[in-house]
Amino acid sequence: MSRDVFIVSNSTDELGGVTGWMHQTARLLAGQGHRVHTIGIHASDLKMALPVEPAHPVTALYPAHPPTPWTPHGIRDRFRIPTRRKEAARAAAKKRAVARLSEIFATARPGAVVIVTQVWAMEWVGEADTSGLRVIGMSHESYGYSRASHRYRWIKNHYKDLDHWLVLTEEDADQWAGDGMNNVGFLPNALARLPEVPSPRTARTVASIGRLSDQKGIDLLLDTWALVAPQRPDWRLRVHGAGEDEAALKEQCTGLGLDGSVEWMGRSDDVERALAEASVFVQSSRGEGFPLALLEAMASGVPCAAFDCAPGVREIVRDGEDGLLAPPGDIAALADRLLRLTGNPRLRDAMGARARSGVQRFSASETLRRWEELFAFLER
The missing domain is CATH 3.40.50.2000 (Glycogen Phosphorylase B;)
Known part of the structure; x- marks a missing residue:
């Protein structure tokens, strides 16, 4: 069955493994006849040069990394007018980004899937209209590494009620299941390609x-x-x-x-x-x-x-x-x-x-x- 697949990451062009995985997976799924759209929350400063120009649509919701939400500390902070204006502008920009994401999702036909590759991006996906879509969350790090970081709380908050969420190994899936995440499965990354000729292993x-x-x-x-x-x-x-x-x-x-x-x-x-x-x-x-x-x-x-x-x-x-x-x-x-x-x-x-x-x-x-x-x- 051919279906619409939306892959959402923190960024579609940031230098790093998740970006490479995103576009590789998009190419593989498109090759199967699926209609793929890759979406980044923001465009990145440190960009990855892709080996193949994407044939699928690529969208960035922000031209640069959006500002962090402002949290006032004390009564005096609440009366800082310039800061309050910046926070209002940030909130308005986020509302527009979420609306744009909802518009993209609204183009989907029955059977569509949203794959969220990183938990930070779930802030926007979680506020967007995903009616009629199946949402899959992913983590591209081990249980232990997530457990020791702030992302552990984000995963527990954002992923527990999704249709499904994926980690990369069975061992990680078992650890998350033991931690109360009952919707977890595992799927390893794919080998992108096998070079025709291996390294001669002669260089020191x-x-x-x-x-x-x-x-x-x-x-x-x-x-x-x-x-x-x-x-x-x-x-x-x-x-x-x-x-x-x-x-x-x-x-x-x-x-x-x-x-x-x-x-x-x-x-x-x-x-x-x-x-x-x-x-x-x-x-x-x-x-x-x-x-x-x-x-x-x-x-x-x-x-x-x-x-x-x-x-x-x-x-x-x-x-x-x-x-x-x-x-x-x-x-x-x-x-x-x-x-x-x-x-x-x-x-x-x-x-x-x-x-x-x-x-x-x-x-x-x-x-x-x-x-x-x-x-x-x-x-x-």
């Missing part, structure tokens, strides 16, 4: 790909590399990505004496090429969901060393078989994994080949089949 390069933010743990990676670099003076760490922590991380790099062995590559618009030029991939995140970067590295035949920070990581990387995992935040252990991979070309080749083969279990066709099953289930 370790690659990291991800936003330069606290979640991605590049500060932990630099501390790790400080343990690896003296023993691997002919290897280089290439950090692909951009983000709010860039200046602080470069300062840390200099302070650790790593400027000669760390290369800052900037935003990674051509991930496939970056991986083709690497022999090892490293992920040092504090928290993840089902990281696309790991999938892409393994599809390129690049063995991975990563912190075991989420069920999705250990579901993708089978420790000791097609990659090596370290306890979360343990830089000595991650350094050990990197030393093993950089020091043993036979191990790299064996794990890289198994990674490329094994990661194909997350095929797009299997993911599409499960989306169709969910759509049919929600119609019953």
